[in-house]
Amino acid sequence: MNLHALRLFHIIASTGSVTRASEQLHISQPAITAQIKRFEKELRFPLLKPEGRGIALTDAGEELARLAKRLFAVEQQLEQFADDYRNGATGVIRLAATYLPAHFLLPAWLARFKRQYEQVEMTITTTNSGDALAKLMNVEVDIAIFGGAAEDYPEAIHKEELFQDELWFVVAPHHRYAGQRVTLAEMMKEPFVMREEGSTTRERLLSLCRTYGAALPTISLQFNGLHEAIQAVIAGYGANFVSSLVVRDFVERGELARVYVDGIQLMNAIGICTRKHEPLPPSAANFIQLVKGEA
Template sequence: MELHQLRYFVAAAEAGSISRASQRCETAQPTVSQQIQKLEKSVGMPLFDRVGRGIALNDAGRALLPRAKRILAEVQDAGRLLRDDLDAGCGGFHLGAIATIAPYLLPGALSQFTRRFDRCELQITEDLSERLVEGLVDNTLDAAIMSTPVEHELVEYQTLATEKMMAVVPMSSPLAKKRHVNLTDLREQPVVLISRMHCLGRQVNEFCATRGVGSRIVCRSSQLMTVLELVRMGLGVSVVPEMAAATSSQSSYHFLPIRTHAPSRVITLAWRTNRGYSPLLRTLAEILKDQLTTLRYHSPKSR
């Protein structure tokens, strides 16, 4: 028993004629007749009496008709309910993010996302870029927020924004009186850096090495918040993402734009190639882009 057979059966029952049923279904008359015969064979009994040029339901047909209508209505409802579920983001969504982005970008972005998809159960994983790529490839992650480069043949990504890096200095430093710094201001300073295990750490370390900054590295840490705390204590200066500056409420250190040759990173939303760019993923990308525009640092003196 197949759905199209039930549709032809209901149309024939209501029209009282195979020819009129074929017109209603926009299907050739022999096809409608053959499919009704197959339906009768599958239920093991005839469903119509042939009356002159028309047809009329017999007892079996009258018994099947309300059931057939109910089945077809439920199938139609299933499609409508599925569309409603998709619009509400029904189900689970596993999002990954690197730790140098997640605490700054996700709170505001996911607040908007969960209002839009109120039936979506979110799971967040913070990890290193390499492990997030593994999660995308083995389908344990639906999407991941990372920084370029994202290099895997099974991973696609969309650029969300380019973010500048900023210098951060303790309030006790003479540099705290400045509105911006040049590379020459940083070259003789003790430096606290984030570990190379992070893509951000590798980017900042490369910048410092090529620009002659960081000849006096006093400490490395795997946590950005620890780096900031060490700067606050006066151990040295550092280079951090602008979003860390934009979301900071601390007054014990001072963020400064780097005037020339400032490093930057490209923030991306990545997903597995054959998973497709779903409406939910498209909406998430739009929300993330909007949220990133709010994570711009404004000096206290310019507020």
């Protein structure tokens, strides 16, 4: 079927006049009439009939006009979908984030993004850095956001640092080291409450000890969630090594206290990772632009 001719017929049926269709399309009336006649010949039934000084639709024309209206309405929907997808107004973003950004940064970023792009679907997985990187490599997610990501990345991964925060040693306020300055060796004699293996901050602590030749810490309690680990320290057991973003409010409220370790000032990088040489969906690119603006 000649879709160009069908479109001409659809406009004639919608406007009720060859003259108005000619004006709308900027095509001469004789040219439109000739194409409709060829279309009728192709279909082997008439679409238009004379009525007074104008034209009317035949019964077959009425039915074809109804079907054409549905067809071109779907075409408009397709065009709108394509335009929205290109602009990032629709689509799906699959995101993996480590605990720090997932709990302390993402909620505000996501709220602002969804206010602007309500139709974009988002799936968020909170996990440790090793698993987040694996999901990105395995094409299970489009973006991975890290708090303290590892220094070595596969060649296929592109990492962009957003900002840095400081890593702190913290204890309960009544701990003998609360607010004190101690050596790394003294700090490592304390029992630690940490997240599970694969946590970047845990690995940073172990690497710190190796670098300075200190004994590795005794991790007496291990939790899958950082919140639980912090609460155990607040309750009075052990120490934690953690991002200042996570515990700053606890310290300001007096629920936790910093321990200042001589010669140690480690920064924690907050970064966003994608796969190199692979174009992002427009919606995901919009989200990254928003995050960069917020960071």
